[in-house]
Amino acid sequence: MRFSLLIGVFLVLINSLLAQTQDELVIKEIFDNVLESQVAYENLRILCDKAPGRLLGTEEAAWAVDFMKAYFEELGADTVFLQAFSTPAWIHHSSRVSMMAEGEEIELSADALGPSPSTPTNGLKAHVIEVQGLEELKELGEDAVMGKLVFFNRAVDLKHVNTFRVYTSAIDQRYHGPRVAAELGAVGALIRSVGTRVDDYPHTGSTGFKEKRIPCAALSTIAANQLSEALKKNQSIEVSMFIDSEDLEKITTYNLIADLKGYEKPDEYLVVGGHIDAWFNSPGAHDDGVGCVQSADVMRIFKELQLKNKRSIRIIMFMDEELFQSGGNAYADYCEANGIVNYCALEADAGGFTPEGFSIDAPDSIFQILQSYHELLEPYNIRYIKKGGSGVDIYPLKKLGVPLMGYRTDSQRYMDVHHSAYDTFDKIHIRELQLGSGNMAALIYLIDEHGF
Amino acid sequence: MRFSLLIGVFLVLINSLLAQTQDELVIKEIFDNVLESQVAYENLRILCDKAPGRLLGTEEAAWAVDFMKAYFEELGADTVFLQAFSTPAWIHHSSRVSMMAEGEEIELSADALGPSPSTPTNGLKAHVIEVQGLEELKELGEDAVMGKLVFFNRAVDLKHVNTFRVYTSAIDQRYHGPRVAAELGAVGALIRSVGTRVDDYPHTGSTGFKEKRIPCAALSTIAANQLSEALKKNQSIEVSMFIDSEDLEKITTYNLIADLKGYEKPDEYLVVGGHIDAWFNSPGAHDDGVGCVQSADVMRIFKELQLKNKRSIRIIMFMDEELFQSGGNAYADYCEANGIVNYCALEADAGGFTPEGFSIDAPDSIFQILQSYHELLEPYNIRYIKKGGSGVDIYPLKKLGVPLMGYRTDSQRYMDVHHSAYDTFDKIHIRELQLGSGNMAALIYLIDEHGF
Numbered sequence: 001m002r003f004s005l006l007i008g009v010f011l012v013l014i015n016s017l018l019a020q021t022q023d024e025l026v027i028k029e030i031f032d033n034v035l036e037s038q039v040a041y042e043n044l045r046i047l048c049d050k051a052p053g054r055l056l057g058t059e060e061a062a063w064a065v066d067f068m069k070a071y072f073e074e075l076g077a078d079t080v081f082l083q084a085f086s087t088p089a090w091i092h093h094s095s096r097v098s099m100m101a102e103g104e105e106i107e108l109s110a111d112a113l114g115p116s117p118s119t120p121t122n123g124l125k126a127h128v129i130e131v132q133g134l135e136e137l138k139e140l141g142e143d144a145v146m147g148k149l150v151f152f153n154r155a156v157d158l159k160h161v162n163t164f165r166v167y168t169s170a171i172d173q174r175y176h177g178p179r180v181a182a183e184l185g186a187v188g189a190l191i192r193s194v195g196t197r198v199d200d201y202p203h204t205g206s207t208g209f210k211e212k213r214i215p216c217a218a219l220s221t222i223a224a225n226q227l228s229e230a231l232k233k234n235q236s237i238e239v240s241m242f243i244d245s246e247d248l249e250k251i252t253t254y255n256l257i258a259d260l261k262g263y264e265k266p267d268e269y270l271v272v273g274g275h276i277d278a279w280f281n282s283p284g285a286h287d288d289g290v291g292c293v294q295s296a297d298v299m300r301i302f303k304e305l306q307l308k309n310k311r312s313i314r315i316i317m318f319m320d321e322e323l324f325q326s327g328g329n330a331y332a333d334y335c336e337a338n339g340i341v342n343y344c345a346l347e348a349d350a351g352g353f354t355p356e357g358f359s360i361d362a363p364d365s366i367f368q369i370l371q372s373y374h375e376l377l378e379p380y381n382i383r384y385i386k387k388g389g390s391g392v393d394i395y396p397l398k399k400l401g402v403p404l405m406g407y408r409t410d411s412q413r414y415m416d417v418h419h420s421a422y423d424t425f426d427k428i429h430i431r432e433l434q435l436g437s438g439n440m441a442a443l444i445y446l447i448d449e450h451g452f
Numbered sequence: 453m454r455f456s457l458l459i460g461v462f463l464v465l466i467n468s469l470l471a472q473t474q475d476e477l478v479i480k481e482i483f484d485n486v487l488e489s490q491v492a493y494e495n496l497r498i499l500c501d502k503a504p505g506r507l508l509g510t511e512e513a514a515w516a517v518d519f520m521k522a523y524f525e526e527l528g529a530d531t532v533f534l535q536a537f538s539t540p541a542w543i544h545h546s547s548r549v550s551m552m553a554e555g556e557e558i559e560l561s562a563d564a565l566g567p568s569p570s571t572p573t574n575g576l577k578a579h580v581i582e583v584q585g586l587e588e589l590k591e592l593g594e595d596a597v598m599g600k601l602v603f604f605n606r607a608v609d610l611k612h613v614n615t616f617r618v619y620t621s622a623i624d625q626r627y628h629g630p631r632v633a634a635e636l637g638a639v640g641a642l643i644r645s646v647g648t649r650v651d652d653y654p655h656t657g658s659t660g661f662k663e664k665r666i667p668c669a670a671l672s673t674i675a676a677n678q679l680s681e682a683l684k685k686n687q688s689i690e691v692s693m694f695i696d697s698e699d700l701e702k703i704t705t706y707n708l709i710a711d712l713k714g715y716e717k718p719d720e721y722l723v724v725g726g727h728i729d730a731w732f733n734s735p736g737a738h739d740d741g742v743g744c745v746q747s748a749d750v751m752r753i754f755k756e757l758q759l760k761n762k763r764s765i766r767i768i769m770f771m772d773e774e775l776f777q778s779g780g781n782a783y784a785d786y787c788e789a790n791g792i793v794n795y796c797a798l799e800a801d802a803g804g805f806t807p808e809g810f811s812i813d814a815p816d817s818i819f820q821i822l823q824s825y826h827e828l829l830e831p832y833n834i835r836y837i838k839k840g841g842s843g844v845d846i847y848p849l850k851k852l853g854v855p856l857m858g859y860r861t862d863s864q865r866y867m868d869v870h871h872s873a874y875d876t877f878d879k880i881h882i883r884e885l886q887l888g889s890g891n892m893a894a895l896i897y898l899i900d901e902h903g904f
Binding site: 031032159160196413435 | 488806883884887
């Protein structure tokens with residue numbers, strides 16, 4: 001009896017060691033493959049080149065979906081389909097801001113925020129109130145604001161190490177500023193771009209209107225400095241603003257879904273995705289073309305290495321993360337309506353820089369299993385697997401009880417490019433991208449292999 | 453008695469908590485300063501712009517030393533001096549390689565290795581043997597090699613995650629190839645550049661001759677591919693090589709040393725440094741202009757924040773890391789001869805990318821103290837403090853028993869730029885650089901504060 005117990009313990013031990021070794025071998029194979037593959041990188045080059053500004057409802061967005069669809073078909077996905085849904089859309093045609101200073105009209109580098117309404121056809125012209133934030137504006141009150149253009153010019157706080165925190169330090173101006181200005185009677189709003197550089201690239205983004213909307217735009221940090229300097233010299237200068245945009249009440253658009261069928265539990269989906277849309281002013285290389293091609297690369301890796309997956313791997317190119325988050329919501333609704341089981345969901349939407357970790361939004365028991373994989377992924381630059389948010393597109397799956405995961409990267413360069421024309425393909429480093437695909441594939445492999 | 457013991461324990465505890473909090477506060481202050489400072493970044497811009505190719509013995513090297521000397525004086529260092537020493541030097545004037553293929557002379561992008569001898573004034577022209585490494589060459593033997601130009605064309609192994617390992621996978625060809633080829637009677641040697649990209653930038657570097665030297669150069673990876681393709685079509689094509697270089701038997705040159713005097717133990721030096729020289733073909737932004745300006749920034753931070761240092765902080769701009777390592781050796785000799793006590797030494801020579809950690813070459817007891825600082829530095833992107841090498845310039849201090857430390861950064865982009873014209877200032881990211889200065893200053897602060 002005691003001998004057989006010993007044997008039992010021994011076998012369990014051997015088994016666990018073998019599993020560990022097997023995992024290490026597979027993960028090594030994944031990285032050997034990915035570090036020599038140019039596929040994801042070259043797909044991204046095409047995406048940025050052929051479909052910049054692929055915002056919801058644009059031809060570029062449709063082109064991007066078609067391109068990735070053809071890629072999944074060529075790759076030999078078992079199923080590739082467009083999940084259609086209806087949503088309002090907002091189309092940007094053009095933005096222009098200038099100031100009259102010392103008798104000269106000076107162009108200020110600017111891009112409309114989404115969904116800014118159009119100005120009158122001839123633009124609008126108004127005096128400007130510069131404020132350093134929402135509180136200051138509220139204190140000024142209606143009398144001071146009525147009929148004016150409000151200029152939110154508080155700079156980001158660069159002292160945070162993580163640039164998402166730098167971003168958060170000033171994002172209230174972009175998200176809430178135009179709404180509050182509108183409520184106080186302003187005719188328009190300008191915000192200082194929320195980014196880490198002083199340069200001439202405006203960083204756009206979404207703004208949260210309620211009932212009343214006013215034309216609004218982001219100025220580049222250089223333009224914001226120019227305007228602020230001009231106002232110091234002469235408070236009564238006027239700024240002209242022209243925005244041509246279009247509200248579409250309802251369009252039909254798509255999430256692109258590609259499945260690699262599982263051999264044991266084909267009806268359970270391991271979701272991996274990024275968002276295919278990008279702001280009108282941007283090639284969307286880091287945000288989020290890279291997340292799309294890395295997600296697609298997870299399928300390529302499983303196919304090329306013939307890693308047999310028990311559950312189905314589902315790669316999703318989500319539409320419309322940027323404006324109304326309609327794609328993520330539509331996918332969750334579709335799953336709920338059709339009883340589709342998502343075993344877990346992983347989103348890559350933090351740029352294609354050197355891997356940093358995974359952040360997990362899941363019950364403790366699952367979190368602990370995921371965290372136990374840290375050691376296996378550490379040699380591939382994963383610093384942490386910790387609790388935290390996942391991604392905007394997969395977040396609606398939370399209410400269906402799906403464990404959520406976000407791929408995180410080194411943030412230092414992200415807010416240089418975010419939502420701007422500076423987010424170009426040449427900012428992508430092939431090895432940094434490849435390490436991302438590899439870690440995402442490795443994590444999906446481990447989850448599929450060992451389950452929760 | 454028991455009560456006083458309790459009080460004692462309580463006081464020790466409070467003390468240790470206060471020390472921890474105090475450290476955290478100082479480190480926060482350091483990063484608050486450095487993340488808003490442009491000084492190191494702007495110094496580096498000037499260094500790369502005004503003194504590219506600042507190899508030992510050049511005017512550019514002298515200019516760089518003068519520039520940093522003036523900076524330390526302006527900063528208010530207590531002592532700034534040039535530590536003179538004599539060394540042989542090697543000066544590169546020009547390199548040119550071309551092949552005759554299909555009746556055409558095709559230029560191949562190339563830079564001489566150091567210290568390659570000159571070719572005859574009219575260059576040399578020879579048939580080429582392509583090999584994939586030293587073993588293959590040795591097997592071919594003298595009969596096959598005599599009178600030929602040996603072309604080492606094994607590519608790096610991209611499958612390593614750390615690019616220093618990618619580098620190591622092919623560096624034997626550059627370091628030993630020309631010597632072995634010379635010993636077998638070759639008239640010259642070409643090596644495939646040791647880097648992570650396929651591009652047209654040659655990556656030079658030092659090669660280890662013994663008695664016999666032959667002209668040798670690195671081809672860009674594109675040029676290496678061109679030559680290899682041409683040889684596949686026609687084994688008997690000839691390659692022309694022209695190198696104009698100069699051996700100087702003995703020159704006088706300098707390490708630049710700037711001290712910030714300690715208030716308690718001024719004769720114990722906390723050494724922080726990088727190397728001021730850079731290859732003739734390169735602006736030397738990441739290698740190692742950035743290490744120089746980050747080291748200098750440690751002094752700026754101590755001065756600006758008025759962090760009182762017990763021991764003297766000694767910033768060294770080492771001359772000649774690249775060719776003969778004469779500066780590092782000269783400093784160690786100078787310390788030995790003059791009984792100078794270096795309490796520890798930290799080198800930054802791994803590029804100015806996002807911080808990764810510190811690697812420590814010191815006795816266990818000291819290593820453990822250093823490792824205990826990991827937690828304090830982790831919020832600032834330090835992933836590890838682990839055992840390992842330090843830096844080429846401070847290594848000679850090891851025999852004097854000095855604890856050595858190397859600052860490490862994310863390696864993904866380093867071997868793209870290393871020893872090439874691609875190592876330009878625009879490859880430097882200000883925040884990544886700033887986090888390096890901050891972590892170096894924080895580590896020096898902790899060592900000075902708590903001692904070993």
